[in-house]
Amino acid sequence: MTHQEDVVVGIDGSDDAAVVRLNDGKLIVQTVDFFTPIVDDPYQFGQIAATNSLSDIYAMGAIPRFGLNIVGFPIKELPKEVLSEILRGGSDKAKEAGIPIVGGHSIDDKEPKYGLVITGEVEESKLIKNSTAHEGDALILTKPLGTGIISTAIKRSLVAKSIINQSIDCMKTLNAHPSTLMIEYNAHAATDVTGFGLLGHLYEMCKASNLSAKIQFKDIPFLDGVRNLVSKGIYPKGSKRNLDYVSEFISFSNTVSDDQKIMAADAQTSGGLLVALPQNKADGYIKNCFELTGLIAKQIGTLTSKSDYFIKLK
Ligand code: CO
Ligand code: CO
Numbered sequence: 001m002t003h004q005e006d007v008v009v010g011i012d013g014s015d016d017a018a019v020v021r022l023n024d025g026k027l028i029v030q031t032v033d034f035f036t037p038i039v040d041d042p043y044q045f046g047q048i049a050a051t052n053s054l055s056d057i058y059a060m061g062a063i064p065r066f067g068l069n070i071v072g073f074p075i076k077e078l079p080k081e082v083l084s085e086i087l088r089g090g091s092d093k094a095k096e097a098g099i100p101i102v103g104g105h106s107i108d109d110k111e112p113k114y115g116l117v118i119t120g121e122v123e124e125s126k127l128i129k130n131s132t133a134h135e136g137d138a139l140i141l142t143k144p145l146g147t148g149i150i151s152t153a154i155k156r157s158l159v160a161k162s163i164i165n166q167s168i169d170c171m172k173t174l175n176a177h178p179s180t181l182m183i184e185y186n187a188h189a190a191t192d193v194t195g196f197g198l199l200g201h202l203y204e205m206c207k208a209s210n211l212s213a214k215i216q217f218k219d220i221p222f223l224d225g226v227r228n229l230v231s232k233g234i235y236p237k238g239s240k241r242n243l244d245y246v247s248e249f250i251s252f253s254n255t256v257s258d259d260q261k262i263m264a265a266d267a268q269t270s271g272g273l274l275v276a277l278p279q280n281k282a283d284g285y286i287k288n289c290f291e292l293t294g295l296i297a298k299q300i301g302t303l304t305s306k307s308d309y310f311i312k313l314k
Contacts, residue, residue: 008127009060014204015129016056016191017120027122031056034070034115038151038269039168042082046089047172049114052194052270054097057120058179059192059273061128064120067094069104072113086114097174128182130201131208133189133276135305139213140282142178142289142297143272145198145263146226147171152236153229163225170223170295171270177292178273185277185285193271197242198300199264199311201274203249206303206310209276214312215301217260226266230259238267246311253314264313276303 009019
């Protein structure tokens with residue numbers, strides 16, 4: 001039987017997954033996520049959804065063990081093959097992550113939806129929360145931003161194939177390596193950057209850790225084409241909502257344009273990890289991430305003692 005005191009990370013915090021201590025002292029880590037298609041190709045949609053679901057486990061420094069599919073599908077309107085392709089994408093990503101998908105549940109639904117419940121485990125000493133960052137830590141982002149902006153452009157058929165492919169490659173890259181490297185480089189805190197965007201998730205980390213962050217726009221990595229799309233007014237409503245929500249906690253220097261604020265707040269799907277680790281470990285971590293994922297990780301700023309803002313963006 002699980003008692004309240006065995007809930008290590010529960011619903012009252014803002015962490016990425018639930019963490020419960022089992023009788024033998026081991027921690028079980030569990031998360032669920034699903035969404036509607038954001039790309040046209042069902043196989044790639046399945047890969048992205050699975051990568052995204054696994055990400056919350058990786059963000060906590062945990063090791064995924066198995067997954068369960070969650071499926072909504074318009075059985076009468078769309079060919080069965082579309083569903084098989086979505087599931088094949090999810091299954092291939094699960095394989096890459098080294099886990100089986102052992103079951104799931106599907107319903108007839110107007111719009112396709114797919115995602116997974118992922119169960120993982122971690123030793124208590126290796127659990128990484130978003131509330132345990134240290135003053136002076138370097139802040140590292142392990143994937144470029146802009147998948148929300150590019151997905152909006154895809155829906156309106158407004159973007160070149162090469163830009164779409166780059167965004168898809170980014171979304172289907174597992175956060176497995178950046179996660180395991182966190183242990184080696186003494187990461188103090190982490191979260192993954194998803195729906196609330198970089199600014200939203202960084203705000204959560206600062207608030208939970210009782211610190212402030214100073215970040216530089218010029219150091220934030222973006223996917224190709226993002227600047228151009230935003231300058232044409234192409235971005236998701238969710239990114240604007242993110243910005244409206246976090247703005248009161250942010251001190252923007254007047255060199256930061258409105259377009260740049262939207263870019264930094266862009267709602268991500270299957271984004272990278274945002275990791276707080278000692279400044280003298282930053283270069284090694286960044287180099288190793290690139291070697292193992294092929295994606296550019298970058299230091300975007302540092303954590304400071306708590307100020308009258310949570311984030312200073314210059
Ligand atoms: Co998360
Ligand atoms: Co999540």
